[in-house]
Amino acid sequence: MTLIQSHPAVPAEPFADAGGFSAYYGVRLAPLGEDGDSLLLLGHQDDNTVLAVLTVYFRRVCGERILPDSRVDDLRRDGIRRTWARRLPGDGHFDWRFEQTAPHTEGAQKVTILPSLWLSTEEVAAQEHCPQDDCGRASRSHRAYGFINDQGPLPVRTCWYCGNRWASASGGPAWPRG
Secondary structure, three states: OOOOOOOOOOOOEOHHHOOOOEEEOOEEEEEEOOOOOEEEEEOOOOHHHHHHHHHHHHHHHHOEEEOOOHHHHHHHHHHOEEEEEEEEEOOOOOOEEEEEOOOOOOOOEEEEEEEOOOOOEEEOOOOEEOOOOOOOOEEOOEEEEEEEOOEEEEEEEEOOOOOOEEEOOOOOOOOOOO
């Protein structure tokens, strides 16, 4: 019996030794594509594990926290895709690539794929209180660089409640974010 493969000249390789993976809560994950707009998790992970791993990845790697809004519900309902894939050699630009396969395909492994860039996030920063006289609410909303009264670039906070912007005392990540 012969198995038909979409790339018969390219042998499948296991993900076990693939570069670019990090592990959180025992789950290995790697960003996909140039912008990391999707993530590949090894194994078929349940929703709570996916959210836990995604949260720690965003905090440690991206310097951001995921905001608890309807987009998280959308991710849980429609965005998490559990499938089978196999690793293939890279195309010169990336060390490896993958293709979705049937479970019985040689080299196939369970994976969980999810989009990540469309989630609402804010940069991780120490909590400060809005200096606006009638507000005073706590804020972690932070942009690494911004301008206030023609001064900048400097770390800027924005109060989500009243919209006030002020220079952040705690600084923040050392790289500009979009």
